[in-house]
Amino acid sequence: MKINFDINNIIRPTIKALKPYSSARDEFQGVPADMVFLDANENPFENGVNRYPDPQQGKLKAILSEIKGVSSKNILLGNGSDEVLDLIFRAFCEPNQDNVIILPPTYGMYEVLANLNAIDIIKVDLDETFQPKVDDILAAGNTKSKILFICSPNNPTANSFESENIEKLIKNFNGLVVIDEAYIDFSNEASWLSKLDEFPNLVITQTLSKAYAMAGIRLGLCFASAEIISVLNTIKPPYNINELTQKKAMELLSIKDLAKNQIQDILKERILLMEALKNVTFVSKIYPSDANFILAKVDDANKRYSQLVEKGIVIRNRTTQVGCENCLRFTVGTPEENKKLIKTLLSIQN
Ligand SMILES: *Cc1c(COP(=O)(O)O)cnc(C)c1O
Numbered sequence: 001m002k003i004n005f006d007i008n009n010i011i012r013p014t015i016k017a018l019k020p021y022s023s024a025r026d027e028f029q030g031v032p033a034d035m036v037f038l039d040a041n042e043n044p045f046e047n048g049v050n051r052y053p054d055p056q057q058g059k060l061k062a063i064l065s066e067i068k069g070v071s072s073k074n075i076l077l078g079n080g081s082d083e084v085l086d087l088i089f090r091a092f093c094e095p096n097q098d099n100v101i102i103l104p105p106t107y108g109m110y111e112v113l114a115n116l117n118a119i120d121i122i123k124v125d126l127d128e129t130f131q132p133k134v135d136d137i138l139a140a141g142n143t144k145s146k147i148l149f150i151c152s153p154n155n156p157t158a159n160s161f162e163s164e165n166i167e168k169l170i171k172n173f174n175g176l177v178v179i180d181e182a183y184i185d186f187s188n189e190a191s192w193l194s195k196l197d198e199f200p201n202l203v204i205t206q207t208l209s210k211a212y213a214m215a216g217i218r219l220g221l222c223f224a225s226a227e228i229i230s231v232l233n234t235i236k237p238p239y240n241i242n243e244l245t246q247k248k249a250m251e252l253l254s255i256k257d258l259a260k261n262q263i264q265d266i267l268k269e270r271i272l273l274m275e276a277l278k279n280v281t282f283v284s285k286i287y288p289s290d291a292n293f294i295l296a297k298v299d300d301a302n303k304r305y306s307q308l309v310e311k312g313i314v315i316r317n318r319t320t321q322v323g324c325e326n327c328l329r330f331t332v333g334t335p336e337e338n339k340k341l342i343k344t345l346l347s348i349q350n
Contacts, residue, residue, distance in 0.1 A: 005201045007227045010146055010175060012094050015235060023238040025052050053243040056233075060246045063253050064221065068206075070193055073226045076233060077241050081182060081207045081220035082109055087232045088203065088222075089117045092146045092176060100147040101140060101173075103132050105156060105321035107180060110149045120144075125322055130157040130287070134168050146175045153183040156318045156329045158289035160189040170199050176228075178203045183291035185211035185263055186270075193223055200225050208249060210292060211266075212259050217245040266292050270332045276342040277330075281349045293331045301326040307348045313341055 008016075024040035043050050061072040068075075078084035093100065099120035102110045106126075114121045122145065124137045137148065148169060152161040170177045181204055184191045192204050203224040209215035219241065222232065252258065270289060277283050277296055282304060285297035298304050301319035305328060308315055316329040332338065 076222040078220040080218040084222040151180040153290040160290040187290040
């Protein structure tokens with residue numbers, strides 16, 4: 001347990017003083033079903049979406065709480081993880097004053113959101129095996145360092161960070177540690193969700209966009225102490241999760257083993273794809289993957305990327321990312337898509 005961490009010391013003064021907008025739906029929760037609602041200037045004629053959505057997403061959070069084993073008071077939902085991450089910036093980082101630490105090569109949104117919020121970025125590159133350099137990271141931080149972003153499994157490198165390294169960072173960094181677990185359901189490593197009670201400075205983000213096959217509805221999950229969640233709740237747009245998203249998420253989450261089975265299928269395909277990549281002559285290195293994609297080094301990433309596009313296959317060229325020279329990122333697709341990819345890779349190798 002961190003004794004010297006007090007969330008009140010890192011909330012922006014503006015946010016601490018903020019009086020949130022109180023929506024009509026916030027004021028009347030859990031009332032009798034026959035209550036007549038003439039308070040929100042809605043159109044009264046029912047069509048499934050004529051009412052404002054539940055601003056606290058009570059039913060959806062109850063389902064997620066069950067699946068994730070985390071109490072609803074420790075959950076905040078966002079319009080994608082991107083909104084969750086933006087809310088964290090806005091709650092805790094003072095523009096033109098504070099900074100955050102990121103560990104390149106990593107997910108591009110941390111830097112975009114930092115720039116958007118006028119927050120400085122301290123970059124500490126991962127080592128050659130794509131693991132965080134713990135001592136360098138802790139030495140790089142200063143009194144203005146509010147957030148450390150850890151993406152594990154990491155995008156675009158696909159590996160998980162060693163848990164001892166992560167734990168050392170959580171214990172010794174004097175701000176919030178945000179662990180982005182967008183790919184955790186594909187990983188052999190355990191989620192950090194079970195450690196939430198232990199570390200008051202820990203924030204975990206997940207998403208329904210990857211393993212849960214719902215990128216189109218935009219639903220990001222944030223897990224943290226009740227205090228942190230309460231701060232984020234104060235500043236989130238009142239109706240940030242729309243009715244269609246809440247309904248569709250509940251519908252798909254309630255289908256037993258749907259995600260579990262698809263994850264198993266994707267993991268099987270990942271193995272096949274890795275094996276097949278070994279037979280492609282211009283692939284010189286295949287990195288270990290704990291995610292639903294594979295990073296591979298090739299002879300000439302720009303050339304191979306263009307050849308694939310010409311043949312109707314779009315992958316991600318990561319060659320400009322630090323440590324990823326001539327690297328391509330392949331998302332694991334359906335068996336048919338993967339077969340087409342392999343066939344095409346073999347056809348362009350001469
Ligand atoms: C895909 C991805 C996300 C998901 O973002 P959403 O806004 O929830 O779709 C978050 N973090 C990382 C590292 C990702 O690769």
